[in-house]
Amino acid sequence: MATPSCLSVFLLLLVAFQSAMMNANTVLPPPRCRPVLASTREKFEFASNLHILKAELFLRSSVGRGINDISPGLVQGPAPIGAAVADLDNDTRKIIEELGLASVGHIRAIVNLTSLEAPLRRPLLNFSAQVFSGFFDVLNVTLDPPFNFYANTNSFLFAAVYFSYLLKQYYAGIMSSIVGNTERELAAGIGLYEAASYGALRSQLYDRANSTVQPYPFTVENVSNLTAQIGNQLGGCGVKDEGLIVPPPLGAEGRTTTNVIAADVNSLAYKRTEREILRIVFTTGNATRPGGAYPRGFAGTLYQRILALNQS
Template sequence: MATRSFLCVIFILLVAFQSTMLKANNVLPPPRCRPVLASTREMFEFALNLHIYKAVLYLGSSVGLGINDIAPGLVEGPAPIGVTVANLDNRTRRIVEESGLASVGHIRELANVTFQRTPLPMPQLDIRAQVIAKYYDVINVTLHPPYNIYDNTKSFLIVAIYSSYLLQQYYAGITPSIVGNREQELAAGITYYEAASYGVIRSLLKDMANTTVPPYTLTVGNFTNLTAQIGNRLGGCGVKDEGLTVPLPLGAEGRTTNNVIAADVNSLSYKRIEREFLRIVFISGDATKPGGLFPKGFVGTLYKRIAARKQS
């Protein structure tokens, strides 16, 4: 009798487990939208590529400086290609410079907390205007002349905002998996800063939403809709980018079309996995095909594992 009771308990547990797994499978994202198992160090190492990209773009475009001009010996690697001092208004230049300087601080803290060494390896970056202009090919939009991020304040902010947005999305996704008190504090601090930086720039863009972006007839609002389409298409895992306005049902609590901060149906931050970021910054839609802003790929073991396993 005891054996029969024991078997009944096991059977019930197995049925319950199977039911739970079926329910879980119903909400699991498709394989290409699932995160790759990684350690805390590997996740920070992956994020370092995005931090360096932001620091190089923001410092170079605002005041013509590089990371090592601010913090000598912090990074080493190939010189970035194409970053140019942008034609920004004074207010925007100060904001961009400040955010670039903050990125240097984030990189330094990653070096202190996670890697305990400097210099940190730097990926090859290609931030030429013509490279960024290729993003519009993804949605078959032809602009005459080709898009030039460095041409004016509006053109710059429309694209540059994504350096903060991508970092915010990445840290929102990895923070629950971070191990270690100092590491968790670091991730939380960076998430807070990048969310604030993203919000500031989106607010600036919202104020200009109905104005045209020279030399085009399209408005700032039009361009934010286009860039959202590009990010969603390249990322390949659903809607995680939004323009400055959305249809009423998609607004906060279904009560507004205003969309200064892009967020999900519950106004929570969108999250992206590593392969989504690679598909976007490579402009290839494939996490294993480097190009675009990172012509030689990312540095770090997590990226190498994704490439070796051909996890596109």
């Protein structure tokens, strides 16, 4: 066997040294903030729960229709409860309808380009006003009357932004682990769209930052700070959401107070794992205790594994 050259040995040692240094400098998140081991198929199946919620909520709130009215046979399961047409201004109604229709397209793409088959299972969804109102209970904030996100455009935009944000964060988190060229392109395409969707809706909120959220005396900016605190507390893995206005040290490059897009110190997208998302959408702070918009939990094998392993 030929003896390796000194240069070859040096290069091998250099690679090993760099690898060791990278591992030494890598700070792993605490166990409850790490992603659950899952296949590409399972990740898309998990995401489909969020896509179905977004499509159903946006379509039913804007034009009073659901997924099967647009694409019969795409999903199957109990009809959402508590849905209502929101009192939106005309421009916002058009935007919400468009994003709802786009979500139907994303669901169809997942079916066509992955091993998942139609009809996808639709989990029971609760769209009653009380669900989002209960979100504020996390901070022991009592609103009189209780918060009704169907009541006006300002109120509805908070719900719309939040569910778009969670999808954006989930795709940001799974992008690098998706296996298969077609699947990677699909994840990238959906992720980019969800980022744009979030940005468009968040811009709508920012334009209204100083207006009041009727019938309360506080402003859109005030509520954005509250919802950010609630999401961070429920998620349980640090600051991954922020209000519309921040102190200058927290703005982009420490030079602005505007915060149209929530991002970290380097203006990189925040990521959230499966369990973080479940804790938030369940409004229980526990990935194994359903509630909120998903009274019976998610559909799919990844969620069932989380339950079986009691990974709260």
